[in-house]
Amino acid sequence: MSKRKKVIIIGGGISGLAAAFRLSELSRYAHTPVEIVLVEAKPRLGGVIESRTQNGFLLEGGPDSFISEKPAACELAKRLGISGDILGTNEKFRRSFIYKKGKLVPVPEGFYLIAPSQIKTFLATPLLDWSTKLRMGCELFISRRDSSADESVASFVRRRFGETTLREIAQPMIGGIYTADPEYLSLATTMPQFHELERRYGSVIKGLLARKALRARNSSAEASGPRYSLFLSFQEGMETLIRNLSARLVKVKIMLSSPVTRIQYRNVWEVGLESGTSLNADAVGIALPAYQTGRLLLPVSSGLAQDLSSIPYESVATINLAYPRSDIPHRLDGFGFVVPAYTGRKIVACSFSSVKFAGRAPADMVLLRAFVGGALHREVYESDDETMLKIVRDELRHYLGIEKAPRFSSIRRYPHAMPQYRVGHLDLVRSIQSKATAFPGLYLAGNAFRGIGVPDCVKQAESAAEAMFEYLKGNTAKPVRQTALPEIQR
Ligand SMILES: Cc1cc2nc3c(=O)[nH]c(=O)nc-3n(C[C@H](O)[C@H](O)[C@H](O)COP(=O)(O)OP(=O)(O)OC[C@H]3O[C@@H](n4cnc5c(N)ncnc54)[C@H](O)[C@@H]3O)c2cc1C
Structure with missing residues (x-):
């Protein structure tokens, strides 16, 4: 890079912070200084992540955990040097319940959101009556759908497992995570693994059983890596991630209580704050809810703004x-x-x-x-x-x-x-991405695109930061994801 490049990251939730941190890591390891400003509307960082203590209780307002199956949050914790603060769930009670006919009934062991991966516990559970179990068992023999087009979670579950499974299990388990109506929820965006199991094995149950057998065969290899429970948090709550990220952003100028009200592009990016201050940058990373990003980008591109604003x-x-x-x-x-x-x-x-x-x-x-x-x-x-x-x-x-x-x-x-990831959401995301690439130095992150969970947000923000860094170096080719950055010692 010839002269020192300037970047503005808008939004101080986990997405904005993870993007700023990744960019500062890359600039440090490449000995390529980048001037980073992070602008946040509220007087605090973290967005929806907020943990606080009261009378000896630790209260989580937003997310109370993240899943270990998606490694981005664990990897970030490792690079921040806070892996030791990660807290697994209580070994003794690793199960949850579904409400049915006045009672809380345990989800049978091995049940994976919509389908069983353990036959014995599935047959024994009082959660499902025999006709539902029979209907679910028929899934083994239902032929795969001949289309790769997206469909709703409801349509997929109804097709493969029947109406009762949808109503009594899939809707509360999946709908609860996305606070969505499964009739509109995109399978391709939220649960592509089920579509993949159907495509590969012809049956979700067959696929889950095959994967379980494979895992059992590889279990000795797995035992050497870190073993986390599915849900993780930190001893002092989810905000640990935010506190440690902000503490590491020593060279990033963080502007709190500074809502962005205007973005313009005239070969450089111009970001206007509510206070009347105007900031300029070579690149801008926006990590806001999509409707906010859409509103701010309206003067830049009405098509892009319209796509963004159409995400409910x-x-x-x-x-x-x-x-x-x-x-x-x-x-x-x-x-x-x-x-x-x-x-x-x-x-x-x-x-x-x-x-x-x-x-x-x-x-x-x-x-x-x-x-x-x-x-x-x-x-x-x-x-x-x-x-x-x-x-x-x-x-x-x-x-x-x-x-x-x-x-x-x-x-x-x-x-x-x-x-709300509606059916066809990934096409909308592709359209947004392709429209955004028309504007050099514009990068989008946040939970609106390819995953709502904290690890999804971290992964998307880091990818955006990597692409941004390549752009700042003058290289617009797709960046190679670097994962071998050493852990920072506290
Ligand atoms: C109640 C709740 C429970 C959840 N539970 C879980 C869970 O258990 N596990 C899990 O993995 N995920 C969970 N999620 C999802 C996950 O927490 C979020 O998707 C993720 O934290 C979003 O982060 P973000 O940075 O993309 O957005 P946000 O956290 O929304 O951050 C956006 C930031 O931008 C700022 N901003 C907005 N407008 C402007 C502007 N004009 N100028 C400057 N700044 C602006 C906001 O103040 C905010 O700080 C939950 C979400 C909620 C709401």
């Missing part, structure tokens, strides 16, 4: 509730439960937070966290705090028999925070 979002809220253990009659012998929408009940899910992760509540106390809102429960999100708390307490009385009021509760609302 839903609002969700979490309600943390603290109880003495003795006030809860239920055994709490799991991580929590999900509630199918067909039941007409009002919450999406509830985590037994202090059972799932150690250190979330003082001894003899319990922390629960209810999840409300999303595409199928908008009216609950729209209620005021008092009504929402009453709804949640009524619901918890029904599932867990809790009569007493919590010692305290805390409601966090996330308006328009959950992008």
